[in-house]
Amino acid sequence: MATEYGQGYAHRSEPHHRLPAALRAPVEGRSLREFGYVLLGLPIATVLFSWTVTMLALGAGLLVTFLGIPVLAAALAGCRGFGVLERARARRLLGLEVADPEPLRPRRPGVAAWTVALLKSGASWRHALYALVLFPWAVFAFSVALTFWTCGWALLTYPLWFWVFPAYAGEGGLQLYGDAHHSVYLDNPFEISVTALVGLVFTLVTPWLVRALTTVDGLLVRGLLGRSPLSARVEELESDRGTVVDTAAADLRRIERDLHDGAQARLVGLAMDLGLAKEKLREDPDTAAAMVEEAHGEVKLALQELRDLARGIHPAVLTDRGLDAALSAVASRCTVPVKVTVDLPARPAEAIEGIAYFTVSELLQNISKHSGARTAAVDVWRTADRLMLQVTDDGVGGADASRGSGLAGLTARLDAVDGVLLVDSPAGGPTRVIAELPWRG
Known part of the structure; x- marks a missing residue:
């Protein structure tokens, strides 16, 4: 397998903002989208809750007859349809990518088989649970978000519209307190300024509060509308x-x-x-x-x-003497001087040992062919229940597993046994590749 070296990563520079995040949050597109998500949540939750409660109650009541089963299936089918809408809404407004739930797999064609598959599907019942849980949460989130948002902007802009009270209501300003004997109005410059400052605090806090609310929404969508673990x-x-x-x-x-x-x-x-x-x-x-x-x-x-x-x-030296001797033999055939350090208390499972050997062999072969390195090093150690491999070189760098090179094949091979391959190879080097495998001794 050949790995392409000498091609650096394409780094996307972050946009430069003059204002800190706390000050620009109220007018950022993300904050507006999250606020829109909360506002849309209440009407959608109301319709979804009404559909689910009505259809489930009707289906449960009709279970004494045969009609209850198809009504329950229709209720679950409607919930799954709403689930498609909710995942799309979360993806568009929150940037939340949620995988579709496991599809229905009826054993044979026909309406009866689809009905049975709907009723037996755990994903369908999770969608119904989402409909029941979403409604009270949507009421709470809508009330809190709208109250904070409107109060914040209303108080912040109070200096621009307080004149309405003396002009049309015959009062000095917004009434803060009043009874039969006393009345307090926000009508002098100091009180107007303090009101605007309070509004500024509300306005600055509201986006982060809304973000916390939509985080809970995201957990609901991911946990109940996505694919089960x-x-x-x-x-x-x-x-x-x-x-x-x-x-x-x-x-x-x-x-x-x-x-x-x-x-x-x-x-x-x-x-x-x-x-x-x-x-x-x-x-x-x-x-x-x-x-x-x-x-x-x-x-x-x-x-x-x-x-x-x-x-x-499968080299005989690996079977007879383990990774230390086998990797030393591989390193001796590399065109670049390689320092091998193996610190293992015991030998892992044979399959894991073989994958580790071939992973290092591929990486050293890539170093020989493409890196232009002068020296390289191989380190192997155990951390908890994981076997760790690290291969480094001082070559030209630019290795990237996403380009379909040999590193992509290694990544797929390690994924097959719950392993991980991490590549750090900036243009100009050095290159460091870390492989993590389960121990399974």
């Missing part, structure tokens, strides 16, 4: 199984190609040379001897190719 884990395992199968198939194709183009072709040529030498043995012993000597050299090359092929499948 178990379903997501099953899908991940299915993907990992496909990766393992594809990797194994690719390895088999590589072995077949190496055998066909390498050792097999050499052995066929060797058999032909020995046949010719046999025919020449009586007529021209000297020529036959030379041909046998040449064939002997071909045998040595064929054996070396078979040893290399066997080492590529």
